[in-house]
Amino acid sequence: MVDGLDTDVVGADDAADRRDEILARVTDHAGRMARELARLQGGDYGTAEFDTDAGEWTLKYEGGDVQYLRFEGRGREIYVVSTKEPPEPGPLATALDDYDALVAAFNEHVRDAEAVLADLSFDPPEVASADAAVEDRERLLGRVRDCADAMAGQLRRVEGGDYGAYSARVNGTRWELKWEDGRASYLRVGGEGGIYLLSQYEPPAPRDVRAHAGDFGAFVQAFNAEMRELSDEIDAVSL
Known part of the structure; x- marks a missing residue:
């Protein structure tokens, strides 16, 4: 008789549901960053990179929606948000440990853009008549x-x-x-x-x-x- 055949197999439903719940919140939040980037960069699609102490985040967007959110650090490449299969809970947790740093880097990026124009005065000369x-x-x-x-x-x-x-x-x-x-x-x-x-x-x-x-x-x-x-x-x- 094979040992363990009578042992119950733990279901993955709870872990998968929890992951999907977290991913939905991350996708919604990253989508907000994608829309702000689209406004800032003036286009319907693009890519932006953000460095943190733990690694590099890449956010790709199109039509105001996030296409993918990738974290590269700690020896791993993790697609937190993508159009393909979702990440496993372990890699997702690893990436999300650095998510707050991503948001801080994003906010600093936006503030830097604001500062560039904040003190700019634009008073063009009068256009000569033809x-x-x-x-x-x-x-x-x-x-x-x-x-x-x-x-x-x-x-x-x-x-x-x-x-x-x-x-x-x-x-x-x-x-x-x-x-x-x-x-x-x-x-x-x-x-x-x-x-x-x-x-x-x-x-x-x-x-x-x-x-x-x-x-x-x-x-x-x-x-x-x-x-x-x-x-x-x-x-x-x-x-």
């Missing part, structure tokens, strides 16, 4: 637009059709006016990849207007000279 630059640009480009539209109207009369382009070189730089239905579609300086003084999209930068607006008059003069040549050529024709 009104004057925009108004000047619109005023100059409005005059360019009026003149370019007048040129487009003349080109339509001379060339016929509904669209076309006129180009000339000014101080070695190519200027191109594209027109459609008697109005300027765009005015570009510098060929492909150049600066669009006029377009159907965004206006040019003020510096680009400053750099090229002064040569627009020479572009108009080149246009006028070409129109006069055409007129002279036609006048020379006799029927």
Whole structure:
């Protein structure tokens, strides 16, 4: 007969229930730390480490909830809270002996963050208004637009059709006016990849207007000279 077969086996229910009760309280408490960390670090997920005299704690959180709480110390690695199986009562007790130190380290971490900003004064300088630059640009480009539209109207009369382009070189730089239905579609300086003084999209930068607006008059003069040549050529024709 085998000794011990008649001996009662002690049930683990009480120990498991007690562990689960403690783990529920730890998970809830660590979850509060996780939510505060998420607020402090400004993200939905992250990891933070806290050193104590007994070891190192790692708290990982996501969506404001604790993903795991790990203790590494006293020669052991213990996942106090995790998405996997719960720790055994012995390792849990070992880790929880240092839990108060974890909370103290966490609180010090938060207080340090408060202290960083506590004495900070922030008085930014006034932001300069772009009104004057925009108004000047619109005023100059409005005059360019009026003149370019007048040129487009003349080109339509001379060339016929509904669209076309006129180009000339000014101080070695190519200027191109594209027109459609008697109005300027765009005015570009510098060929492909150049600066669009006029377009159907965004206006040019003020510096680009400053750099090229002064040569627009020479572009108009080149246009006028070409129109006069055409007129002279036609006048020379006799029927």
